[in-house]
Amino acid sequence: MLKLESVSIAYGAIQAVRNVDLEVNPGEVVTIIGANGAGKSTLLKGIAGLEKVVSGRILIDGEDKTGVPPHKRVNLGVALSPEGRGIFPDQTVRDNLLLGAYSRGSRDKTVNDTMEREFERFPRLKERQNQMAGTLSGGEQQMLAIARALMTKPRLLLLDEPSLGLAPLIIAEIFRTIRDLRKSGLTILLVEQMANQALAIADRAYVLETGRVTSQGTGSELLNDSKVRAAYLGNH
Ligand SMILES: Nc1ncnc2c1ncn2[C@@H]1O[C@H](COP(=O)(O)OP(=O)(O)O)[C@@H](O)[C@H]1O
Numbered sequence: 001m002l003k004l005e006s007v008s009i010a011y012g013a014i015q016a017v018r019n020v021d022l023e024v025n026p027g028e029v030v031t032i033i034g035a036n037g038a039g040k041s042t043l044l045k046g047i048a049g050l051e052k053v054v055s056g057r058i059l060i061d062g063e064d065k066t067g068v069p070p071h072k073r074v075n076l077g078v079a080l081s082p083e084g085r086g087i088f089p090d091q092t093v094r095d096n097l098l099l100g101a102y103s104r105g106s107r108d109k110t111v112n113d114t115m116e117r118e119f120e121r122f123p124r125l126k127e128r129q130n131q132m133a134g135t136l137s138g139g140e141q142q143m144l145a146i147a148r149a150l151m152t153k154p155r156l157l158l159l160d161e162p163s164l165g166l167a168p169l170i171i172a173e174i175f176r177t178i179r180d181l182r183k184s185g186l187t188i189l190l191v192e193q194m195a196n197q198a199l200a201i202a203d204r205a206y207v208l209e210t211g212r213v214t215s216q217g218t219g220s221e222l223l224n225d226s227k228v229r230a231a232y233l234g235n236h
Pocket residue numbers: 011014016034035036037038039040041042043
């Protein structure tokens with residue numbers, strides 16, 4: 001579904017992503033783990049078309065989409081739930097979801113059905129649909145960010161640190177949501193600092209260090225890799 005071939009992304013002189021090769025197959029949950037500043041968010045933004053690729057190629061369904069702008073990538077079925085959530089605090093929950101749907105470019109008639117589906121998935125968003133998004137708890141805001149991305153009806157969901165800053169119980173709920181989404185057939189590329197939980201849920205995983213892929217394997221291979229354990233899982 002997604003293939004990166006030697007992708008590099010830079011901010012001026014800073015090379016944030018260096019020659020990354022990565023693949024996500026239909027139905028997989030793939031996770032990228034790595035320290036702060038490793039280039040994880042930059043990589044997801046590159047895949048969403050929000051950062052320009054300096055060299056290399058991004059293939060979607062086998063076709064070169066490297067230069068395609070973000071809104072057209074949404075039409076190809078790629079949606080990003082960004083780090084920090086990126087919701088509009090002074091808009092209602094409902095309007096945030098509508099903005100998500102409209103980022104697809106066209107106002108289609110299924111928007112209300114799609115919103116109803118997300119309200120079923122996240123009943124708390126339904127209860128709070130007329131509340132300003134900024135008044136939601138951190139966990140609810142994260143759910144809103146995921147629901148907003150899902151409003152575009154993606155085939156590939158890019159999730160950037162969905163557990164960031166949340167309490168353990170809420171994190172468990174977020175991971176439950178990710179499992180449910182996988183069960184529904186969605187393909188997911190997950191960036192996480194909760195490396196343990198991310199690797200436990202992932203079919204495959206990549207480790208990113210200063211912009212480069214330094215390890216890859218199945219989730220359980222990396223969970224049992226002593227170097228990965230020492231660097232990212234806080235034990236040996
Ligand atoms: N908008 C930006 N302008 C300049 N440098 C940036 C910008 N965003 C990120 N960087 C730099 O790029 C590198 C990778 O950052 P990022 O992709 O956010 O890493 P991660 O998500 O793994 O923490 C870091 O060195 C960071 O300082």
